[in-house]
Amino acid sequence: MWLPYRCTAKYVAASFSRGVAASFLRRARSGCNSAAFMPESAGFEGASGRDALHDYSVTHGESFWAAVARQRLSWIRPFDAVQDCDLSRGRIKWFEGGKLNVSVNCLDRHVHTCPERVALIWERDEQGSEVRYTYRELLEMTCRVGNLLRRHGVKKGDCVTIYMPTCPLAVASMLACARIGAAHNVVFAGFSADALAERIRDAQSSTVITVNQGVRGGKITELKKTVDAAVRGCPTVQQVFVSMRTENRVEMTDRDFALEEEMLKEDVVCEPEPMDSEDVLFLLYTSGSTGKPKGLVHTQAGYLLYAALTHRYVFSYHDGDVFGCVADIGWITGHSYTVYGPLANGGTTVLFESTPVYPDPVGEPINTEAWEWYYRVVGEGRCPVVDTWWQTETGGICIAPKPSEPDAEIVPGMAMRAFFGIKPVLMDTEGKLLTSNNTSGALCMAQPWPGMARTIHNNHQRFIETYFQPYPGYFFTGDGAYRSEEGYYQITGRLDDVINVSGHRIGTAEIEDVVNRCTAVAESAVIGYSHNIKGQGVYAFVVLKKGVDVQEAELSKQLNSMVSEKIAKYACPDFIQFAKRLPKTRSGKIMRRVLRKVVECDLDSLGDLSTVDDPAAVQEIIEGHEKLL
Numbered sequence: 001m002w003l004p005y006r007c008t009a010k011y012v013a014a015s016f017s018r019g020v021a022a023s024f025l026r027r028a029r030s031g032c033n034s035a036a037f038m039p040e041s042a043g044f045e046g047a048s049g050r051d052a053l054h055d056y057s058v059t060h061g062e063s064f065w066a067a068v069a070r071q072r073l074s075w076i077r078p079f080d081a082v083q084d085c086d087l088s089r090g091r092i093k094w095f096e097g098g099k100l101n102v103s104v105n106c107l108d109r110h111v112h113t114c115p116e117r118v119a120l121i122w123e124r125d126e127q128g129s130e131v132r133y134t135y136r137e138l139l140e141m142t143c144r145v146g147n148l149l150r151r152h153g154v155k156k157g158d159c160v161t162i163y164m165p166t167c168p169l170a171v172a173s174m175l176a177c178a179r180i181g182a183a184h185n186v187v188f189a190g191f192s193a194d195a196l197a198e199r200i201r202d203a204q205s206s207t208v209i210t211v212n213q214g215v216r217g218g219k220i221t222e223l224k225k226t227v228d229a230a231v232r233g234c235p236t237v238q239q240v241f242v243s244m245r246t247e248n249r250v251e252m253t254d255r256d257f258a259l260e261e262e263m264l265k266e267d268v269v270c271e272p273e274p275m276d277s278e279d280v281l282f283l284l285y286t287s288g289s290t291g292k293p294k295g296l297v298h299t300q301a302g303y304l305l306y307a308a309l310t311h312r313y314v315f316s317y318h319d320g321d322v323f324g325c326v327a328d329i330g331w332i333t334g335h336s337y338t339v340y341g342p343l344a345n346g347g348t349t350v351l352f353e354s355t356p357v358y359p360d361p362v363g364e365p366i367n368t369e370a371w372e373w374y375y376r377v378v379g380e381g382r383c384p385v386v387d388t389w390w391q392t393e394t395g396g397i398c399i400a401p402k403p404s405e406p407d408a409e410i411v412p413g414m415a416m417r418a419f420f421g422i423k424p425v426l427m428d429t430e431g432k433l434l435t436s437n438n439t440s441g442a443l444c445m446a447q448p449w450p451g452m453a454r455t456i457h458n459n460h461q462r463f464i465e466t467y468f469q470p471y472p473g474y475f476f477t478g479d480g481a482y483r484s485e486e487g488y489y490q491i492t493g494r495l496d497d498v499i500n501v502s503g504h505r506i507g508t509a510e511i512e513d514v515v516n517r518c519t520a521v522a523e524s525a526v527i528g529y530s531h532n533i534k535g536q537g538v539y540a541f542v543v544l545k546k547g548v549d550v551q552e553a554e555l556s557k558q559l560n561s562m563v564s565e566k567i568a569k570y571a572c573p574d575f576i577q578f579a580k581r582l583p584k585t586r587s588g589k590i591m592r593r594v595l596r597k598v599v600e601c602d603l604d605s606l607g608d609l610s611t612v613d614d615p616a617a618v619q620e621i622i623e624g625h626e627k628l629l
């Protein structure tokens with residue numbers, strides 16, 4: 001595995017989720033990191049040290065967040081109220097009355113103090129061809145894009161879809177949206193045209209920003225062509241800006257504009273829009289267990305504050321450090337720890353265009369073995385591995401070890417401790433709070449925090465039902481966790497049908513939906529199974545319609561290409577098992593629990609089969625599975 005700055009990294013962060021999300025940082029300069037552990041803590045009734053600060057942050061949430069927000073963010077107008085939250089109703093508001101501009105916080109204030117500090121180091125796919133941009137240059141680039149968008153009619157409150165690989169212009173486009181008050185909707189550039197179209201339509205974007213072609217892992221991807229195909233089904237789209245990542249010409253229509261050429265016509269000064277704390281900063285689509293991907297909404301002040309604070313304290317970021325997060329900007333990790341967190345802190349952030357498996361492949365899950373390897377090989381035994389737990393919904397890291405204290409104990413494979421202001425709890429299946437240690441349950445959060453998502457775009461009801469109704473008064477994460485004797489948390493995995501393939505979150509229902517569209521298919525069940533490279537693999541059980549006579553190998557190919565076309569390549573099944581029928585309950589529900597055990601070859605714990613409609617179906621499935629292996 002090749003990682004820039006590997007040799008001088010200070011910490012290696014291991015997030016199970018977003019790819020091999022190694023974040024690594026380097027102390028680039030010395031002599032400029034005298035900041036106290038938490039400077040604003042002077043007012044915290046004498047609380048010092050990480051544990052005391054954490055206690056204070058959850059028992060005195062209002063004064064904690066107020067002090068941090070005043071200290072860390074530059075406000076155009078101070079906020080009137082710290083929070084107005086009611087978890088039982090899914091109502092979350094922070095810092096109301098306050099006005100600020102996120103791009104000013106990420107750029108202008110650093111340009112005032114250190115304009116020539118490097119903001120971005122772009123590690124291009126072509127090894128050894130890195131490009132640097134200073135804060136002044138990034139601000140200029142952002143202003144040009146902001147002016148361009150404004151000139152083309154993009155206004156405060158609009159939503160711009162960005163379909164680009166991780167590159168400086170993608171960052172500038174995100175910040176340009178923030179500057180003029182438009183929301184951005186970054187769509188991972190590995191998504192298919194159909195998946196992109198679905199997200200453009202749901203976000204009602206009239207503007208798309210893309211590149212002519214992407215370059216990833218030595219391969220060219222036709223991103224502009226994918227946008228063309230997507231836009232055919234999106235009547236709202238009026239304009240597409242195309243950056244030239246490669247020199248190859250692509251077809252341009254009346255609606256398309258060459259981004260770099262247009263930017264040259266623009267001024268390098270762009271007036272920032274004063275935004276309310278609770279105005280939308282971005283939408284980011286993510287998978288749930290049912291239905292369509294949901295556009296989670298993050299707002300201005302709370303999100304930025306939380307991204308900046310977690311970036312600083314989880315990774316012990318100090319002024320002048322170079323910080324690298326290899327996650328793609330199409331995911332929340334890229335938003336919070338490639339773009340907003342590091343830039344809000346005035347850091348130098350590495351944009352990693354390639355893939356961690358190029359030129360050499362590596363593993364993904366942070367089990368103990370992977371942790372040891374990561375520690376020894378990637379971090380050369382000097383860098384603590386920081387296993388961070390969080391989600392698109394949480395905006396930033398919620399549970400992580402505490403590297404800010406040099407001698408903090410870190411247990412391999414454990415996310416461990418709650419971040420400031422975070423109060424995790426475990427619930428049993430009846431919805432009762434589990435108070436003892438050495439116990440497992442559903443992971444919930446007992447208190448709101450500024451970084452959490454505010455709603456699902458166009459569907460607040462789904463937001464409430466998914467996150468706040470399962471355990472009234474709590475935010476439900478969808479994950480299970482174990483709390484050790486010492487009170488440390490370890491994530492045990494999703495409690496629903498969401499899986500994580502090579503760091504890409506996907507609902508099994510989304511894959512089933514595509515498979516079921518095939519005319520030969522009667523029904524299907526898609527299951528995630530542990531995969532030693534990808535974290536989880538995709539296993540599909542497919543039942544054909546009666547009388548259908550097809551070659552299974554041919555049909556498998558067809559199903560794979562359908563999934564790749566409708567969603568993305570990573571969602572394609574590793575195994576397709578054709579079955580005569582699926583084990584069901586008497587009421588007709590597919591018994592996924594049983595299928596999961598079969599796929600994991602854990603036949604001793606198939607569990608209670610008394611509700612299976614026809615036990616012979618289980619036997620058939622087991623035999624079919626054995627044949628396939």
Ligand code: WTA
Binds near residue numbers: 500
């Ligand atoms: C999983 C990515 C184990 C979890 C930031 C969560 C983890 C989902 C960890 C969110 C961890 C995240 N250990 N599993 N440290 N961190 N997950 O929204 O199931 O793409 O719900 O956000 O990834 O994925 P998402």
